[in-house]
Amino acid sequence: MIRLHNVSKVYPNGVVALAGVDLRIERGEFVFLVGPSGAGKTTFMNMIIRHVLPTSGQVIVNGKNVVRLKPWEVPYLRRTIGTIFQDFKLLPNKTVYDNVAFALQVIDAPGREIRKKVPAVLDLVGLADRANELPHQLSGGEQQRVSIARAIVNSPTVLLADEPTGNLDFDTSWGIMELLLKINGRGTTIIMATHNKMIVDRMKKRVIEIDKGKIVRDESEGVYGREV
Amino acid sequence: MRFRTFCYFWSEALRNIRRNVNLISLGTIAASLFILGAFFLIILNLNHLTDNLTSRIEIRVFLKDGVTARDREALKTRIWALGGIKTIDFISKEEGLKRLKEQLGDDEGILTAMDFNPLPDAFSIKVAKPESVKALASRIARLPGVESVNYGHGLVERLFALVKAVWVITLALSVIFISAIIMIIGNTIRLTLIARRREVEIMKLVGATDWFIRWPFLLEGMLVGLTGAIVSAVALYFLYGFAVRRFMSALPFIPVVTGGVALRQLCIGLLAAGATMGAIASVVFLRKYLRA
Numbered sequence: 088m089i090r091l092h093n094v095s096k097v098y099p100n101g102v103v104a105l106a107g108v109d110l111r112i113e114r115g116e117f118v119f120l121v122g123p124s125g126a127g128k129t130t131f132m133n134m135i136i137r138h139v140l141p142t143s144g145q146v147i148v149n150g151k152n153v154v155r156l157k158p159w160e161v162p163y164l165r166r167t168i169g170t171i172f173q174d175f176k177l178l179p180n181k182t183v184y185d186n187v188a189f190a191l192q193v194i195d196a197p198g199r200e201i202r203k204k205v206p207a208v209l210d211l212v213g214l215a216d217r218a219n220e221l222p223h224q225l226s227g228g229e230q231q232r233v234s235i236a237r238a239i240v241n242s243p244t245v246l247l248a249d250e251p252t253g254n255l256d257f258d259t260s261w262g263i264m265e266l267l268l269k270i271n272g273r274g275t276t277i278i279m280a281t282h283n284k285m286i287v288d289r290m291k292k293r294v295i296e297i298d299k300g301k302i303v304r305d306e307s308e309g310v311y312g313r314e315v
Numbered sequence: 316m317r318f319r320t321f322c323y324f325w326s327e328a329l330r331n332i333r334r335n336v337n338l339i340s341l342g343t344i345a346a347s348l349f350i351l352g353a354f355f356l357i358i359l360n361l362n363h364l365t366d367n368l369t370s371r372i373e374i375r376v377f378l379k380d381g382v383t384a385r386d387r388e389a390l391k392t393r394i395w396a397l398g399g400i401k402t403i404d405f406i407s408k409e410e411g412l413k414r415l416k417e418q419l420g421d422d423e424g425i426l427t428a429m430d431f432n433p434l435p436d437a438f439s440i441k442v443a444k445p446e447s448v449k450a451l452a453s454r455i456a457r458l459p460g461v462e463s464v465n466y467g468h469g470l471v472e473r474l475f476a477l478v479k480a481v482w483v484i485t486l487a488l489s490v491i492f493i494s495a496i497i498m499i500i501g502n503t504i505r506l507t508l509i510a511r512r513r514e515v516e517i518m519k520l521v522g523a524t525d526w527f528i529r530w531p532f533l534l535e536g537m538l539v540g541l542t543g544a545i546v547s548a549v550a551l552y553f554l555y556g557f558a559v560r561r562f563m564s565a566l567p568f569i570p571v572v573t574g575g576v577a578l579r580q581l582c583i584g585l586l587a588a589g590a591t592m593g594a595i596a597s598v599v600f601l602r603k604y605l606r607a
């Protein structure tokens with residue numbers, strides 16, 4: 088499903104965000120990406136949706152080398168991947184409903200489908216009664232759930248979740264984890280970057296630890312950090 | 316494309332225009348197109364005038380006294396041989412006098428007062444290409460038996476030179492005005508891009524195609540160009556009609572293009588030009604951004 092061969096990323100300012108990463112993630116897996124701030128987790132995710140190109144190496148998603156995609160193929164790659172961005176990326180002047188619907192509108196989805204799917208995902212993330220509010224009228228955690236709703240509304244085969252519980256208390260976080268588990272249970276591959284030790288330890292899923300752009304640990308039923 | 320998507324493109328374009336387009340930019344676009352259109356009308360009229368004059372142009376070749384009929388025929392053959400000639404008519408001195416009298420009408424008394432015919436024999440030559448009149452006349456003047464040559468004082472040449480000069484000016488102005496219009500429309504596109512940066516970023520990240528992103532900008536550019544063009548075309552249409560009426564009553568003997576098909580074509584051309592420039596501006600200014 089997702090393969091990285093010797094992938095490195097050096098940003099134009101000289102920062103080495105990833106250095107020689109080899110990785111294989113199979114269909115339907117649930118993977119935690121952990122590591123200190125600045126380790127390269129967001130860079131890794133941006134590379135999978137080809138928002139960032141590797142400096143060297145190959146990134147293969149669904150059997151396709153994303154580096155070699157033609158410009159017109161990129162949107163179709165992105166339609167198969169849902170992304171929960173670390174900074175939400177919500178539109179401040181659109182309602183909750185419109186923010187979620189936007190993701191379907193701009194890929195020219197039928198109106199029928201939009202009217203059916205948007206309320207369904209809003210219900211799923213528990214925001215059905217906030218549909219007509221603007222993002223600034225919501226709490227941080229509620230905004231995060233809007234961005235989750237938008238990421239899953241198009242039934243992606245891969246869900247990239249960049250700290251989806253970053254602003255939440257434990258109970259709400261756990262609610263979101265149950266939601267992600269449910270989505271994962273339907274066959275969606277989930278890659279989640281997080282600093283939340285309690286959650287990682289409880290879930291007992293595959294854990295990949297990145298430090299300074301290198302994979303330093305990859306365990307199938309791992310915990311957040313090595314025991315000291 | 317779905318109807319909803321089609322409506323979305325238009326509503327986005329109109330919203331962006333309302334936000335970022337001001338009267339100054341629209342006015343500048345309209346004024347530029349108006350000036351260009353006016354220059355094309357001037358060219359149209361100069362061409363009309365040239366056509367009109369060239370159909371009347373002729374070289375008058377006056378023969379030396381005492382040239383025999385045989386010499387005359389020989390000369391005629393040599394003139395034919397120079398090429399580029401449509402017709403050659405011989406006008407004897409008697410015939411010339413008769414025509415002159417007809418032209419003078421009531422004033423023919425001046426001539427009857429003279430007891431001899433002052434006119435020489437002459438050829439009247441119509442040329443195939445008016446541009447070649449001068450060269451041809453000077454070659455004919457060097458032939459034996461020719462006293463002098465008259466070809467309308469080079470009026471046509473001067474008219475041709477004028478048309479050429481006006482063309483050069485028009486083309487130079489076109490380059491300047493077209494770049495200016497593209498910069499102005501490009502700037503409104505740039506403002507829209509800045510205002511819509513977040514939307515466009517999210518659109519790209521959730522998998523909108525480049526064309527989906529491009530359409531509202533393309534419509535915006537074309538609508539702005541078209542609006543400016545409509546203003547200029549309407550102004551040109553009515554002002555030209557007014558100007559022609561004034562001109563014709565002041566100088567009725569100078570032929571002018573009174574409008575009609577030519578004017579309508581020019582106006583349609585202006586509309587097409589405005590919309591095209593808008594489209595070019597939006598594609599050019601978006602290109603850098605979309606590929607980023």
Ligand SMILES: Nc1ncnc2c1ncn2[C@@H]1O[C@H](COP(=O)(O)OP(=O)(O)OP(=O)(O)O)[C@@H](O)[C@H]1O
Nearest residue numbers: 098099100102104123124125126127128129130131
């Ligand atoms: N666009 C960019 N240009 C230059 N440097 C960048 C850019 N994006 C990220 N970096 C740098 O690359 C490194 C990795 O960044 P990245 O965002 O991938 O880290 P992260 O693991 O997601 O961190 P966090 O846990 O804080 O989100 C950091 O040192 C960061 O400063």
Ligand SMILES: [Mg+2]
Nearest residue numbers: 128129173249
């Ligand atoms: Mg990050």
